[in-house]
Amino acid sequence: MNRQYPCLRRIRLFAISSISRFLMLVMGVASMSAMASTSQQSIIVSEGRQLSSIEQGDPFKAQHGVLTEQQKSTLNELVLKEKQQRQASESAGKNHAEKLSRSEIIALRASGVMSEKVQQGLPTAQSLSNGTGLSKIQKAQVNQQAIVGYRDFDIYAAYSRLFDDLDEDGFYQTFSVTFDADVYGFTQGEAANVYAELYLSRNGGPWEHYYSTDVFTIYGDATDDDYEVLTTLAQGYKTDYYDVLIDLYELGYEDIVATLSSEESDGLYALPLESSDRDTVYEEEYVEVIETEVHVSGGSMTWTSLFILLLLGVQRTVLPTKRLNNNTD
Numbered sequence: 001m002n003r004q005y006p007c008l009r010r011i012r013l014f015a016i017s018s019i020s021r022f023l024m025l026v027m028g029v030a031s032m033s034a035m036a037s038t039s040q041q042s043i044i045v046s047e048g049r050q051l052s053s054i055e056q057g058d059p060f061k062a063q064h065g066v067l068t069e070q071q072k073s074t075l076n077e078l079v080l081k082e083k084q085q086r087q088a089s090e091s092a093g094k095n096h097a098e099k100l101s102r103s104e105i106i107a108l109r110a111s112g113v114m115s116e117k118v119q120q121g122l123p124t125a126q127s128l129s130n131g132t133g134l135s136k137i138q139k140a141q142v143n144q145q146a147i148v149g150y151r152d153f154d155i156y157a158a159y160s161r162l163f164d165d166l167d168e169d170g171f172y173q174t175f176s177v178t179f180d181a182d183v184y185g186f187t188q189g190e191a192a193n194v195y196a197e198l199y200l201s202r203n204g205g206p207w208e209h210y211y212s213t214d215v216f217t218i219y220g221d222a223t224d225d226d227y228e229v230l231t232t233l234a235q236g237y238k239t240d241y242y243d244v245l246i247d248l249y250e251l252g253y254e255d256i257v258a259t260l261s262s263e264e265s266d267g268l269y270a271l272p273l274e275s276s277d278r279d280t281v282y283e284e285e286y287v288e289v290i291e292t293e294v295h296v297s298g299g300s301m302t303w304t305s306l307f308i309l310l311l312l313g314v315q316r317t318v319l320p321t322k323r324l325n326n327n328t329d
Contacts, residue, residue, distance in 0.1 A: 041086070041096060042236030042275070045078035046198075046211040046229050047071075051178070053224035065161045067174065071230060075174065079234045102199050102207035102245070109197075110254045115212035118195050118251070151185035153192070155248055155260035156221070159267035164232075164279065171239050171274040174232040179260065181248050182221040189220040193251040198229060201243040201262075215251055237275035244268040 067075075086096050100108075158179035162172040183192040195215050199207040211229055218225050243262035250257050262269035 042099070043079065043082055043086075043234040044099075044200075044210050044231060044237070045075060045082055045234060046231040047074055047078065048211065048213045048227065048229040050216045051224075051226045051228055056224055056226055063161055064172075065163055065176075067163050075230070075232045079232065082234070100209045102197075102209065102247075105197055105199075105209050106247075106256070109249060109256075112254060115195075115197075117212050117214040120214065151183055151190065151192075153194070153248055153250065153257035154182050154184070155246055155258045156180045156182050157267075158244075158246060158260055158265050160244065160271055162271065164276075166279045169239075169274075169279075171272045171279070173234075173274060173276040173279045174230070175271055175273060176228055176230045177244055177246070177268065178226050178228045179246055180223065180226045181218050181258065183218055184221065187220075189222065191217055191219050193217055194257070195249055195251060196227065197247045197249070199245040199247075201245065202238070203240050204243070207245055233273055233275040235275050235277050237273065237278075239274040239278055241270040242273045243270065 089096050158177060160178075161176045163174040163176070165172045177198065179196070181194060181196070183190055183194075193215055194217075196213045197209060198211040198213075200210050201207050211231065213227060213229065216225075216227055245261035245268070246259065247256045248258040249255075260268070
């Protein structure tokens with residue numbers, strides 16, 4: 001009758017237990033990562049400003065650029081602020097508002113609901129409309145702006161630049177969009193207060209709103225009143241090609257006055273982007289495996305063979321002891 005010797009039985013139980021714990025650990029880590037990926041919300045932050053005449057960009061220059069330390073600091077602060085706001089909302093039991101679609105933004109603007117940035121810019125815009133502190137020429141331009149329906153708007157041109165590709169896979173986590181909006185009226189260099197809504201579309205998908213500019217002033221078809229929006233994808237954006245769309249609004253009017261998208265501008269088409277949580281550099285670790293041989297009586301054996309012989313030795317040691325105990329009984 002075959003018997004289970006105590007030493008071998010302990011070794012077998014220990015091996016089974018170790019394998020079971022390892023499998024449970026792997027399944028637990030996989031489950032936690034799956035939950036984290038499903039619950040992870042997208043984070044995108046932007047900073048917009050009207051460029052000065054000295055800062056006006058060249059749409060034909062290199063598409064790839066390098067961020068300044070100031071730009072990096074600004075974007076990092078915006079990401080940190082966004083994460084803190086989301087944590088505060090979660091602590092208060094509030095759900096973070098998802099990004100709105102283009103149709104939803106258009107419906108809000110048509111109903112008179114403006115973005116926070118536009119509302120914050122109203123005092124400046126109102127002072128401009130009142131003519132406070134303006135020259136005679138500027139006052140004439142502001143008065144001309146009061147004539148409704150006799151001028152046209154256009155986004156003359158737009159281009160994009162790409163920044164930060166840490167893993168060098170050709171997909172970037174930061175990009176900028178610069179556009180030149182013009183107004184055509186009765187006078188040369190006519191002024192208009194406008195703002196823009198910007199949208200992203202992943203690989204031809206629906207347009208998702210990602211930024212509202214503040215109120216800024218354009219003058220006729222001037223080439224030195226460009227507006228730039230610098231954006232970084234911090235979390236939750238898959239590696240893919242993204243298109244950009246710009247809707248221009250005149251302050252005080254609900255309808256879109258001009259639109260430019262990837263269909264009309266190559267500079268807004270198929271930007272290779274990914275969020276920073278996917279733009280990670282992995283360091284490869286090289287492990288050198290050294291095979292050791294133990295020479296016995298002119299022959300050789302590997303560590304596996306030596307382990308088997310040790311097990312046989314343990315079995316032979318246990319067997320006489322077991323028989324001796326049986327005989328004693």
